[in-house]
Amino acid sequence: MQTLVAYVENKPGVLNRVSSLARRLAINIDSLTVGPTENEEIARMTIVAHTDERGAHRLEASLEKLVDVLLAENISGRALLERDLALIKVAADQQNRPHLMELIKVFRARVVGVAPESLIIEVSGTVDKIDGLLEVLRPFGVLEMARTGRISMTRGSDLLRPPLLDLESSVGEPEVTKAK
Amino acid sequence: MKLTGAEILCETLTQLGVREIFGYPGGAILPVYDALGKSKLHHVLVRHEQGATHMADGYARASGGIGVAMATSGPGATNMVTGIATAMLDSSPVVCITGQVSSKVLGSDAFQEIDITGITMPITKHNVVVTHAGDIARTLREAFVIAKSGRPGPVLVDVTKDAQQATAEFNWDACTPKLPPKRIRTNHDQVEFGRAVELLNTAKRPVILAGHGVMVSGAMRAFEQFVRAGNYPVAMTLLGIGCFPAKDPLNLGMMGMHGEAWVNNAIQEADLLIAVGMRFDDRVTGDLRTYAKGARKIHIEIDRAEINKNVKVDAALVGDAREVLEQLTPQIETRDRSTWIRHINELKGDSAVRDIQSLPDTGHLYAAHVINDLWKETHGDAIVVTDVGQHQMWEAQYYHHDRPHTLITSGGLGTMGFALPAGIGAKFAKPDSEVWVVVGDGGFQMTMSELATIVQEKINLKIAIINNGYLGMVRQWQEFFYDKRYVATPLVAPDFAALANAFGIRAERVTTRSESNSAIRAAREASETVLLDFRVEQEDSVYPMVPAGASLHDMIRRPHNPLVETASDA
Numbered sequence: 001m002q003t004l005v006a007y008v009e010n011k012p013g014v015l016n017r018v019s020s021l022a023r024r025l026a027i028n029i030d031s032l033t034v035g036p037t038e039n040e041e042i043a044r045m046t047i048v049a050h051t052d053e054r055g056a057h058r059l060e061a062s063l064e065k066l067v068d069v070l071l072a073e074n075i076s077g078r079a080l081l082e083r084d085l086a087l088i089k090v091a092a093d094q095q096n097r098p099h100l101m102e103l104i105k106v107f108r109a110r111v112v113g114v115a116p117e118s119l120i121i122e123v124s125g126t127v128d129k130i131d132g133l134l135e136v137l138r139p140f141g142v143l144e145m146a147r148t149g150r151i152s153m154t155r156g157s158d159l160l161r162p163p164l165l166d167l168e169s170s171v172g173e174p175e176v177t178k179a180k
Numbered sequence: 181m182k183l184t185g186a187e188i189l190c191e192t193l194t195q196l197g198v199r200e201i202f203g204y205p206g207g208a209i210l211p212v213y214d215a216l217g218k219s220k221l222h223h224v225l226v227r228h229e230q231g232a233t234h235m236a237d238g239y240a241r242a243s244g245g246i247g248v249a250m251a252t253s254g255p256g257a258t259n260m261v262t263g264i265a266t267a268m269l270d271s272s273p274v275v276c277i278t279g280q281v282s283s284k285v286l287g288s289d290a291f292q293e294i295d296i297t298g299i300t301m302p303i304t305k306h307n308v309v310v311t312h313a314g315d316i317a318r319t320l321r322e323a324f325v326i327a328k329s330g331r332p333g334p335v336l337v338d339v340t341k342d343a344q345q346a347t348a349e350f351n352w353d354a355c356t357p358k359l360p361p362k363r364i365r366t367n368h369d370q371v372e373f374g375r376a377v378e379l380l381n382t383a384k385r386p387v388i389l390a391g392h393g394v395m396v397s398g399a400m401r402a403f404e405q406f407v408r409a410g411n412y413p414v415a416m417t418l419l420g421i422g423c424f425p426a427k428d429p430l431n432l433g434m435m436g437m438h439g440e441a442w443v444n445n446a447i448q449e450a451d452l453l454i455a456v457g458m459r460f461d462d463r464v465t466g467d468l469r470t471y472a473k474g475a476r477k478i479h480i481e482i483d484r485a486e487i488n489k490n491v492k493v494d495a496a497l498v499g500d501a502r503e504v505l506e507q508l509t510p511q512i513e514t515r516d517r518s519t520w521i522r523h524i525n526e527l528k529g530d531s532a533v534r535d536i537q538s539l540p541d542t543g544h545l546y547a548a549h550v551i552n553d554l555w556k557e558t559h560g561d562a563i564v565v566t567d568v569g570q571h572q573m574w575e576a577q578y579y580h581h582d583r584p585h586t587l588i589t590s591g592g593l594g595t596m597g598f599a600l601p602a603g604i605g606a607k608f609a610k611p612d613s614e615v616w617v618v619v620g621d622g623g624f625q626m627t628m629s630e631l632a633t634i635v636q637e638k639i640n641l642k643i644a645i646i647n648n649g650y651l652g653m654v655r656q657w658q659e660f661f662y663d664k665r666y667v668a669t670p671l672v673a674p675d676f677a678a679l680a681n682a683f684g685i686r687a688e689r690v691t692t693r694s695e696s697n698s699a700i701r702a703a704r705e706a707s708e709t710v711l712l713d714f715r716v717e718q719e720d721s722v723y724p725m726v727p728a729g730a731s732l733h734d735m736i737r738r739p740h741n742p743l744v745e746t747a748s749d750a
Contacts, residue, residue: 009360017301024302054488061485064362067306067326071363163361 001030002049002056003080003152006063006072007162010036010043014068018045021062027051031084031149042070042162046151070162079155085124085148087112088134091141092119100140107133118143181351185313186215186344189277192317194220195352196324198248200608202226202235206252208292209279211344224608224637227629229256231601233263233334234627236274238605240267241588242563242613244398246327247272247605252279254292257338258299262595265303267334269592270419271396273327274334275320276304282342283311297338305333311340314348318355325357331483332396365484365498376478376495377511380410383452383476385520388412389435389464392419392591393457393482395584399502400424403456406505409512413524415443417458418576419591426560426580432524436464437726438573441735442527444726448733449523450475457481457501460490461592466732480504535738537578545693547571547646547716551578554616554644557700562614562642563588563606567599567623569653571646573722575618597626600643604630607639614642614704621647621673631683634709642703643711645676648718656721660736680711687711 008014015034022029028050037044049059056074063072092100097119104111104121107129113120123133127150134142154160183191189212193201202224205213216223226232229251236247251257257278267274280286281293297307306326310319316339323335380386394403400423407414407430414424415435424431432443444466447453453475458464465471468490477493479486480501487496497504536548551574554562560580566572566589581587588606590598603617624645634641655669680687690699690712703710723738 013297016298020301057487058485058489061483061487065305065331065483065485068360070360163363 002051002053002059002074002076003082003150004047004049004056004060004063004072004074004076005152005160006045006047007037007070008034008043008045009068009070010041011068014043017066017068018047018063021066022047022049022059025055025058025062027055027059031147033149033151037162046149048150071160073160075152075154075160078158080152081155082126082150082152083124084127084130084150085122086130086134087146088121088123088137088142089113089118089144090121090137091117091143093117096140100137103133103136109133181349182347183350184211184215184345184347185316185339186211187218188313188316188348188350189320189339189344190215190219190221191350192320193248196321197245200224200239201248201250202232202239202605203250204229204232204252204256206254206256206279206292208253208281208341209250209256209277209339209344211341212250212277212279212339223250224604224633226601226633228627229259230263230597231604231627231630231633233260233274233276234266234595234598234601235605235608236276237263237267237270237272237598238565238588238602239609240273240605241270241602242585242606242615243609244585245273245609246324247274248277249274250277252292253281253296254294256292257296258294261299261303262593262597264300264334264336266590266593266595266598268303268305270590271332271392272334273332275323275327276334276336277320278336278338279344280309280338280340283340284342286311286340297336300336303334304336307336307338309338309340311343312348313343313346316343316348317350317352318357321355322357322359325359372495373497373507376497377508379452379476379478379495380454380508380511381513381515385450386410386412386452386454386517387432387446387450388414389417389447389453389455389458390414390420390423391417391456391458393501394420394423395457397457397482397501399457399500399505400584402502402505402509406509406512409509409514411515411517411521412454413446413517413521415439415447417461417464417591418589420458421576421587422581422584425582427582430521434576436461436732437466437728438577438722438724439464440528440577441531441724441737442524442529444724444732444735445527446524447472447475448731453477455479455481455493456505459483459486462490462728465490466726466730466734470731470733472732531738541693543692543694545691545696545714545716546720547574547648547714548578548720549693550644550646550690550696550714550716551575551618553696554618554700555579557697557704558614558616562586562616563610564616564618565589565599565603565606567619568594568596569620569623569651570648570656570720570722571618571620571652573653574646577722596623599623600627601630601633603641603643604633604637604639607641611639617641617643619643619645620652621645621649621676622651622671624676625671625673628679631680631685635684639709640707641709643709644700645711645713646716647673647676647713648716648720649673650718652720653722655719656725659719659721660725661727676711676713685709685711687713689713689715691715
């Protein structure tokens with residue numbers, strides 16, 4: 001599994017170009033999250049892809065060839081902060097509810113919805129942590145689950161920032177006329 | 181100045197330096213055609229939109245500039261798909277402009293509406309829909325920048341009909357291209373560069389693999405200086421042909437599936453491969469597991485996505501070929517390569533004896549003879565535009581190109597039907613050059629309707645049909661790998677000379693070798709288009725051949741007497 005971060009122009013069709021590229025390279029996307037950055041013209045994607053280092057290089061380099069992609073970088077193997085968020089609806093009756101509450105506490109998850117027959121649990125953290133909670137909840141009966149997919153950020157001074165959008169393109173216009 | 185979107189489009193193209201547009205009108209692009217009529221732009225009416233894209237492609241490749249194709253929405257746009265893909269695979273800068281239904285009905289399956297940007301997303305470098313007249317000029321200027329910069333490629337601009345009809349302020353200075361700023365990558369660090377220099381200076385058996393990128397970069401001079409500095413033998417890809425003179429003793433010729441045996445063997449025996457502007461396509465490497473196993477590899481390439489894609493390299497110098505070569509050359513220590521070069525010459529062995537050109541004239545007409553005669557008669561000075569198949573490989577083997585941009589062919593996509601329209605485009609780009617279309621009887625029948633375009637435009641093109649009555653390359657594969665079961669390859673064709681006459685084009689049929697030179701000479705002297713129908717040996721094959729997936733050194737060599745081998749009466 002490889003993790004890539006991409007900064008893209010926040011406009012229609014860009015997600016399609018990115019996902020279509022992965023499809024063309026026959027790379028399966030495990031999760032892809034996208035949201036605006038502090039600059040509303042730029043969106044940030046975290047792409048988790050089923051591929052090896054070579055495939056990730058190809059995806060990274062090919063992504064950066066897309067006009068709308070400002071920066072793409074394979075951050076696998078770096079010191080990363082990773083977050084995934086899940087909402088899990090789990091069956092809960094009067095009897096097992098206390099036991100469930102204990103588990104939720106251990107995983108630092110919280111209950112965000114209560115109904116007579118079920119609870120909705122919100123949990124965020126690494127993929128492993130959520131998978132771990134899911135594992136222990138399964139015997140109770142997981143009725144429904146929604147996950148955001150992973151977002152990742154490199155730790156500390158390892159900054160990944162896009163070039164500023166207000167910079168004029170430095171590319172000169174080509175000579176169209178016939179070669180003399 | 182207030183103009184309609186259509187007028188802005190024509191004015192922008194004019195200011196960008198465009199002179200010819202290859203296109204076909206229709207409902208959704210009619211406002212632009214109306215404005216075209218009032219502009220100084222010359223519109224070439226094609227007979228099928230695929231032809232328009234190939235013409236723009238041929239124009240771009242011959243001129244080193246950008247070709248422009250135009251079509252209406254729906255079927256007009258979808259007919260362009262093959263041409264766009266052809267340009268994409270060969271990194272050719274083509275700008276396609278398509279009409280689109282009005283923005284108010286987009287997505288409603290209106291008459292002749294199709295999602296052409298969706299369709300062409302994987303086969304364009306970029307594409308965009310324009311729905312406002314005020315966005316047309318900037319978008320077109322951006323399209324031209326994108327098409328030509330970095331690794332070139334096709335760009336499609338889809339303009340809705342209401343954007344063409346609406347009026348907007350047109351101010352050239354206010355609509356400069358504004359592309360998203362990319363991160364500037366430091367292409368390669370000094371460590372990588374130093375490693376490359378060390379490999380270059382310590383190699384005993386180096387071979388350069390020169391590709392299309394040398395010409396795209398305009399690096400011919402820098403390339404030659406680099407070659408001379410290191411005394412490196414040069415092998416070329418199909419699209420690299422012309423980047424270095426064929427007559428130069430260091431030029432080995434074309435590598436790959438139909439490369440000469442000594443070229444492929446030199447690559448297999450090399451201890452260093454220096455790839456410049458090429459992408460290790462399967463047609464040049466053969467089986468990757470056995471490819472140049474003893475060689476270290478340096479890859480000079482502008483497209484980072486090509487690095488380590490097919491072949492893992494020891495040093496990757498990402499950047500424009502000319503810039504990288506100019507940095508490298510001063511670091512090269514001249515070495516005596518006479519032992520290595522003598523060895524390569526020895527590898528030629530009996531290849532020259534087996535060559536069909538060395539064999540006596542039996543009266544039979546072979547495609548290789550025709551190409552060789554064409555080379556001699558034109559003094560190697562013509563622009564040759566080939567189609568795809570056997571004749572394409574024979575051209576690459578027997579027409580010796582000494583100048584860049586003189587062989588135009590569909591390499592990556594291998595598009596049959598490319599030659600005739602691309603030849604028309606090349607002639608528009610280089611009206612004073614002699615342009616020969618060399619095409620098989622199969623490929624010619626795919627786009628021969630463009631003969632009418634030639635007549636309507638009154639251009640002077642020379643067409644050589646290498647007519648063997650088969651889809652020859654496929655027949656050859658059937659002969660070698662399918663036990664001569666010629667399924668769907670025997671091909672009935674019209675009398676091409678009579679057909680050409682029907683279009684109003686002069687034509688001649690050539691059936692013997694003795695007629696070949698004089699027919700070519702007469703065609704060259706004519707100040708109009710001439711079509712020559714060369715009836716060549718039917719079951720001739722292209723040698724050598726590396727079967728698909730086989731090792732590069734594992735070639736099917738030329739038979740010792742190809743005349744006996746192929747002549748039906750032998």
